[in-house]
Amino acid sequence: MRLQVLEEVARAAGWRVRQVREPSGLRGRNLGWLACYRFPMGDEEDQGRALLEAFREPTGLRAGVAESGLDELTGLDLAYRMLWQRRLLFDITQPLLPDAVAWAA
Numbered sequence: 001m002r003l004q005v006l007e008e009v010a011r012a013a014g015w016r017v018r019q020v021r022e023p024s025g026l027r028g029r030n031l032g033w034l035a036c037y038r039f040p041m042g043d044e045e046d047q048g049r050a051l052l053e054a055f056r057e058p059t060g061l062r063a064g065v066a067e068s069g070l071d072e073l074t075g076l077d078l079a080y081r082m083l084w085q086r087r088l089l090f091d092i093t094q095p096l097l098p099d100a101v102a103w104a105a
Helices: 002-012 025-035 045-053 063-070 072-082
Strands: 088-090 101-105
Touching: 025 072, 045 063, 045 072, 063 072, 063 101, 072 088
Parallel strands: none
Antiparallel strands: 088 101
16 A cells, blocks of 8 residues: 555656665675765775775785775775775675775776
8 A cells, every 4th residue: 555655656756666675695795794884984085096096907805905005904994985885896796705806996
């Protein structure tokens, strides 16, 4: 009943309602992990550029952070934020571990 009402209101506004399934399994766990990093922390622009440069080619997260010159904790934290923002990409079907391969978007 509620969905029907929502669909009618949406249709009147020229919209369409679509139900989307929440990812489960490994994809759900990866997205759940990244969701913790969805809020920006301070001025990250210069550090972000260094990470994007380090991830021009697919690289393990720790290796890319080391190549960027950032310390490991700061760099991994920012790398996870950039994965959430899709500035860095990874294979979501693989576990998102500190050595997962990522690349610049």
